[in-house]
Amino acid sequence: MADQKKRRRVGEKEPETLPFKSKLKPDSAILQIVKKLAEQEAAASTSTAKPLTLADLKLAQACREVSDLPLSSVQSRIEELVLSITHSIMSENGFSLTVPSRSAANQLYVPELDRIVLKDKTSIRPYANVSTVRKTAITTRIMQLIYQLCLKNIHVTKRDLFYTDVKLFQDQTQSDAVLDDVSCILGCTRSSLNVVAAEKGVVVGRLMFSDNGDMIDCTKMGMGGKAIPPNIDRVGDMSSDALFILLVEKDAAYMRLAEDRFYNRFPCIIVTAKGQPDVATRLFLRKMKMELKLPVLALVDSDPYGLKILSVYGCGSKNMSYDSSNLTTPDIKWLGIRPSDLDKYKIPEQCRLPMTEQDIKTGKDLLEEDFVKKNPGWVEELNLMVKSKQKAEIQALSSFGFQYLSEVYLPLKLQQQDWL
Amino acid sequence: MADQKKRRRVGEKEPETLPFKSKLKPDSAILQIVKKLAEQEAAASTSTAKPLTLADLKLAQACREVSDLPLSSVQSRIEELVLSITHSIMSENGFSLTVPSRSAANQLYVPELDRIVLKDKTSIRPYANVSTVRKTAITTRIMQLIYQLCLKNIHVTKRDLFYTDVKLFQDQTQSDAVLDDVSCILGCTRSSLNVVAAEKGVVVGRLMFSDNGDMIDCTKMGMGGKAIPPNIDRVGDMSSDALFILLVEKDAAYMRLAEDRFYNRFPCIIVTAKGQPDVATRLFLRKMKMELKLPVLALVDSDPYGLKILSVYGCGSKNMSYDSSNLTTPDIKWLGIRPSDLDKYKIPEQCRLPMTEQDIKTGKDLLEEDFVKKNPGWVEELNLMVKSKQKAEIQALSSFGFQYLSEVYLPLKLQQQDWL
Numbered sequence: 001m002a003d004q005k006k007r008r009r010v011g012e013k014e015p016e017t018l019p020f021k022s023k024l025k026p027d028s029a030i031l032q033i034v035k036k037l038a039e040q041e042a043a044a045s046t047s048t049a050k051p052l053t054l055a056d057l058k059l060a061q062a063c064r065e066v067s068d069l070p071l072s073s074v075q076s077r078i079e080e081l082v083l084s085i086t087h088s089i090m091s092e093n094g095f096s097l098t099v100p101s102r103s104a105a106n107q108l109y110v111p112e113l114d115r116i117v118l119k120d121k122t123s124i125r126p127y128a129n130v131s132t133v134r135k136t137a138i139t140t141r142i143m144q145l146i147y148q149l150c151l152k153n154i155h156v157t158k159r160d161l162f163y164t165d166v167k168l169f170q171d172q173t174q175s176d177a178v179l180d181d182v183s184c185i186l187g188c189t190r191s192s193l194n195v196v197a198a199e200k201g202v203v204v205g206r207l208m209f210s211d212n213g214d215m216i217d218c219t220k221m222g223m224g225g226k227a228i229p230p231n232i233d234r235v236g237d238m239s240s241d242a243l244f245i246l247l248v249e250k251d252a253a254y255m256r257l258a259e260d261r262f263y264n265r266f267p268c269i270i271v272t273a274k275g276q277p278d279v280a281t282r283l284f285l286r287k288m289k290m291e292l293k294l295p296v297l298a299l300v301d302s303d304p305y306g307l308k309i310l311s312v313y314g315c316g317s318k319n320m321s322y323d324s325s326n327l328t329t330p331d332i333k334w335l336g337i338r339p340s341d342l343d344k345y346k347i348p349e350q351c352r353l354p355m356t357e358q359d360i361k362t363g364k365d366l367l368e369e370d371f372v373k374k375n376p377g378w379v380e381e382l383n384l385m386v387k388s389k390q391k392a393e394i395q396a397l398s399s400f401g402f403q404y405l406s407e408v409y410l411p412l413k414l415q416q417q418d419w420l
Numbered sequence: 421m422a423d424q425k426k427r428r429r430v431g432e433k434e435p436e437t438l439p440f441k442s443k444l445k446p447d448s449a450i451l452q453i454v455k456k457l458a459e460q461e462a463a464a465s466t467s468t469a470k471p472l473t474l475a476d477l478k479l480a481q482a483c484r485e486v487s488d489l490p491l492s493s494v495q496s497r498i499e500e501l502v503l504s505i506t507h508s509i510m511s512e513n514g515f516s517l518t519v520p521s522r523s524a525a526n527q528l529y530v531p532e533l534d535r536i537v538l539k540d541k542t543s544i545r546p547y548a549n550v551s552t553v554r555k556t557a558i559t560t561r562i563m564q565l566i567y568q569l570c571l572k573n574i575h576v577t578k579r580d581l582f583y584t585d586v587k588l589f590q591d592q593t594q595s596d597a598v599l600d601d602v603s604c605i606l607g608c609t610r611s612s613l614n615v616v617a618a619e620k621g622v623v624v625g626r627l628m629f630s631d632n633g634d635m636i637d638c639t640k641m642g643m644g645g646k647a648i649p650p651n652i653d654r655v656g657d658m659s660s661d662a663l664f665i666l667l668v669e670k671d672a673a674y675m676r677l678a679e680d681r682f683y684n685r686f687p688c689i690i691v692t693a694k695g696q697p698d699v700a701t702r703l704f705l706r707k708m709k710m711e712l713k714l715p716v717l718a719l720v721d722s723d724p725y726g727l728k729i730l731s732v733y734g735c736g737s738k739n740m741s742y743d744s745s746n747l748t749t750p751d752i753k754w755l756g757i758r759p760s761d762l763d764k765y766k767i768p769e770q771c772r773l774p775m776t777e778q779d780i781k782t783g784k785d786l787l788e789e790d791f792v793k794k795n796p797g798w799v800e801e802l803n804l805m806v807k808s809k810q811k812a813e814i815q816a817l818s819s820f821g822f823q824y825l826s827e828v829y830l831p832l833k834l835q836q837q838d839w840l
């Protein structure tokens with residue numbers, strides 16, 4: 001096999017020089033630059049000993065946040081709630097639940113924290129009311145099921161939860177929505193409830209961690225990588241000699257980098273959720289960043305959804321804003337593909353795609369978001385995208401050869417410290 | 421943590437007995453039964469020294485099959501083809517390609533092989549014809565790109581391939597379809613072309629294998645499991661002390677079994693493609709079955725799609741019938757959830773779902789398929805499904821408790837040798 005790999009026919013010309021390849025300095029020089037970034041990151045995370053909290057901003061009363069709780073505390077909180085309900089019923093005040101509102105009007109972007117949080121509006125969910133009786137019953141039933149999970153200390157999916165009482169829940173969207181309500185009511189994260197979503201993410205590169213007691217070495221995971229565990233509470237003992245974390249939007253680019261073992265040339269950890277960020281990957285990324293104190297560089301498509309995905313990792317989603325302190329990874333740097341890269345790297349016209357009306361609208365909506373506005377560089381790029389009406393996927397770089405991404409584009413980006 | 425796990429309040433009643441749990445024999449007795457199955461499998465695979473081929477059935481001329489080829493052979497075949505085209509052009513016969521037809525009319529189910537194969541019909545794709553000029557150009561371009569991959573010995577995705585010439589391909593469905601044509605023209609598998617699809621599958625349990633040179637121990641992959649590598653040619657050195665392979669349709673059930681470490685109680689390998697079987701998982705399953713000589717038991721939803729998925733693993737899909745000899749895993753046993761299980765295990769009415777018109781149609785269509793007909797047990801089950809008009813997901817078992825699947829249902833199925 002070995003000599004077949006290299007076999008070239010007589011007279012076959014060498015592959016033409018890749019555009020911009022001549023600009024690349026030796027790897028050692030690029031490594032120096034990346035090392036400096038990693039040192040800055042480590043210094044920053046030790047100097048600001050404690051990250052800002054809602055309390056520091058005197059927002060602890062005005063906003064609502066949940067936290068990771070051990071199972072025993074979740075159990076106690078359910079017991080306390082049930083006790084208070086019993087008292088209420090016995091003193092003839094009936095049975096009702098106070099549920100934090102998760103509507104759009106109750107969301108707040110806090111620039112100092114650079115994430116979306118939930119404000120303190122709540123609504124009353126009385127049992128003795130024809131419009132809320134069903135939802136109150138569902139909420140109580142979900143709490144009962146969570147209580148069982150606490151006793152058994154096992155993890156289940158939302159789908160499992162739905163199936164324990166199809167007659168009551170009728171439709172999985174109903175049990176899913178109430179599950180988020182229960183997180184808010186009890187003041188704990190959804191992970192604390194031991195309900196997990198299907199895993200999607202994979203990780204490969206210079207990372208060691210334990211998954212449910214097994215030590216995993218992510219440099220020894222071949223091309224497939226290690227599936228990110230659905231339950232973050234069983235992940236621990238993270239260690240790494242990486243200089244940065246490379247967050248990749250899609251799995252085609254991830255695969256290219258894994259096969260080329262990019263992490264050996266530039267020590268890094270490569271992670272992807274294969275599209276939309278799922279809860280498990282978001283928790284895993286945050287845990288890596290926090291424990292290893294590494295900078296995070298993001299490689300996403302040059303379209304509004306790429307930036308949207310970046311913002312969900314960084315600032316959180318509106319749907320789960322109550323848990324943004326646990327789900328978000330601060331200070332993610334936008335490495336590429338940025339709208340300005342399209343001309344800078346001379347991406348051929350035929351590999352760019354025209355933006356649809358919907359794309360342009362999403363782009364303009366993003367320009368109104370506080371978490372975009374606070375970063376002038378991002379605003380500039382997004383303006384360029386909306387103006388040029390062109391988008392491009394990471395894979396568009398393949399037009400210069402399949403390995404252009406790993407051999408030229410990324411090294412040059414690192415060398416030029418070209419992140420925002 | 422340890423004592424929190426077990427903590428039970430005074431007066432709290434023990435969980436009620438699970439239905440049918442009393443029928444379970446001790447694990448040692450069930451293990452004996454499973455061991456017998458594994459021995460039968462091993463005996464069967466040594467006695468039939470060579471599996472039947474198209475040539476044995478005198479169908480080698482009437483049917484077309486591709487095979488795994490080393491990169492150097494793929495390269496040679498492309499060179500030979502280009503040479504013959506050059507000759508044709510120079511002798512003023514013009515340029516055309518002979519392309520095997522992959523239409524439904526050109527498919528054949530061969531009962532002796534228990535898989536779908538491609539018949540020998542071909543069509544001519546001339547360059548000098550307005551209706552085929554574009555497709556001929558695309559086919560030639562794809563072959564040129566494959567040739568480059570051979571020289572570099574790297575793997576790319578279909579998406580990468582598309583992006584190397586968006587102007588020509590216009591739409592990814594066009595380059596994807598032609599890629600299958602090129603496999604047929606060159607007579608090699610798509611894996612041989614080094615074009616892979618996104619990986620979806622995961623594996624956990626009693627399996628060791630090498631992925632791109634790294635040894636992987638799937639008992640030490642925590643709950644997340646090991647992502648199945650996209651490129652089967654870099655997978656090797658499989659070894660196992662398992663007694664069977666448990667093929668699971670969906671990841672919720674997979675997660676339950678991984679967390680409960682079901683493979684430690686009953687030595688097995690657990691694998692899932694998280695829904696529709698992808699090429700990587702199909703190749704991986706076949707490789708496990710062939711190298712380890714283990715029986716494969718399937719756990720799918722009790723609906724027409726569950727059986728359809730089972731049949732794709734077992735007999736292949738029409739779309740890739742040209743490669744069915746590499747993609748299919750013979751003799752997969754249908755363990756559950758079977759339509760007869762719904763009453764047998766007293767699945768509550770509210771956890772069963774009514775079949776839609778489309779479901780019933782798909783069920784009836786399956787009854788017409790030869791690969792269903794050849795298994796009287798399957799026909800009976802499918803008839804019951806279509807008659808009762810009820811379906812159920814694996815997760816419906818959660819109505820008896822989240823761990824019912826791993827603690828009662830599967831052990832009892834094994835004990836009763838209740839597979840078809």
